[in-house]
Structure formats: structure tokens, C-alpha cells
Amino acid sequence: xxxxxxxxxxxxxxxxxxxxxxxxxxxxxxxxxxxxxxxxxxxxxxxxxxxxxxxxxxxxxxxxxxxxxxxxxxxxxxxxxxxxxxxxxxxxxxxxxxxxxxxxxxxxxxxxxxxxxxxxxxxxxxxxxxxxxxxxxxxxxxxxx
Ligand code: SF4
Ligand code: SF4
Numbered sequence: 560x561x562x563x564x565x566x567x568x569x570x571x572x573x574x575x576x577x578x579x580x581x582x583x584x585x586x587x588x589x590x591x592x593x594x595x596x597x598x599x600x601x602x603x604x605x606x607x608x609x610x611x612x613x614x615x616x617x618x619x620x621x622x623x624x625x626x627x628x629x630x631x632x633x634x635x636x637x638x639x640x641x642x643x644x645x646x647x648x649x650x651x652x653x654x655x656x657x658x659x660x661x662x663x664x665x666x667x668x669x670x671x672x673x674x675x676x677x678x679x680x681x682x683x684x685x686x687x688x689x690x691x692x693x694x695x696x697x698x699x700x701x702x703x704x
Pocket of ligand 1: 587591592593594595596608667668682688691692693694695
């Protein structure tokens with residue numbers, strides 16, 4: 560766990576807030592067969608990086624996620640992340656307890672980006688992916704709220 564990481568109750572509040580919004584006002588998994596969820600299961604290179612402390616929301620013994628602990632020293636991660644970070648894979652895609660899906664699942668295909676002023680912006684994922692996300696490929700208009 561990363562020292563000083565966000566508290567469990569803060570993550571629970573964030574999850575509750577994000578339960579009410581989504582990048583698009585429909586289940587985008589219906590237009591691609593839930594490509595990103597299925598890739599997170601079938602490819603060793605794809606999974607879900609939990610934010611520092613986000614693991615506190617989850618039960619490591621729950622049967623729908625597998626867990627891997629990574630050292631922050633071995634990856635290019637924000638400089639404030641020290642210690643262990645958790646990479647999870649979903650074992651039952653595209654089905655999961657929706658109220659528990661990680662933040663990365665809720666914001667994809669957008670990624671958080673801090674500009675030089677420290678302002679948070681959400682930008683389209685520009686990493687290479689082993690699947691085609693129609694929201695990125697077709698630049699589907701997102702819900703700006
Ligand atoms: S984010 Fe993209 S790949 Fe994932 S379910 Fe939605 S449209 Fe499909
Ligand atoms: S946790 Fe849910 S939303 Fe995230 S990859 Fe698994 S099935 Fe998809």
C-alpha cells in the first residue's frame with residue numbers, strides 16, 4: 560500500500576459519484592462485444608491498474624478479480640507513487656459487480672492527464688491496444704457532464 564494514499568471511504572464516495580455518470584449515456588459494451596473487458600481477461604498485457612489505495616475498497620478473496628502486486632520502482636508511474644501498486648484482471652468479463660468496477664473501467668477510453676498548470680484533463684487513450692475501441696476509432700461524442 561502506498562503511504563498517504565487516498566482513504567477507503569474517499570474511494571467509496573468516488574465510486575458512488577461515478578455510479579451516476581459515464582463517458583456515454585449507454586452501455587458501450589453493446590457496440591463492440593465489451594472488447595476492453597474481454598481483453599483484460601484474455602491478454603496478459605491488459606488489465607486494470609488500481610489507483611493508489613483503491614485496493615482498500617476490494618476484497619482480495621472475491622472470485623471475480625485476480626491480483627498482481629507491482630513495485631512502483633519498476634514502472635513509469637507518477638513520482639508520488641511509492642511502494643506497491645495493484646494490477647487486477649477481471650475473471651468474469653463482461654460481468655462484474657458494477658458498483659465495484661475500478662475507476663479505470665469507469666473512465667475508459669479516457670485517461671487522466673495533468674497539464675503544466677496542474678489542471679486535470681481527460682484525454683482519449685493513446686496507448687496501443689490489442690483491440691479496437693469504437694469510441695476511440697469513431698470518435699464517438701462523449702457526455703461532457
Ligand atoms: S470502452 Fe471501447 S472497447 Fe470498451 S466497451 Fe466501450 S466501446 Fe467497447
Ligand atoms: S471489472 Fe467490469 S467493467 Fe472492468 S473489465 Fe471487468 S467486466 Fe469490464
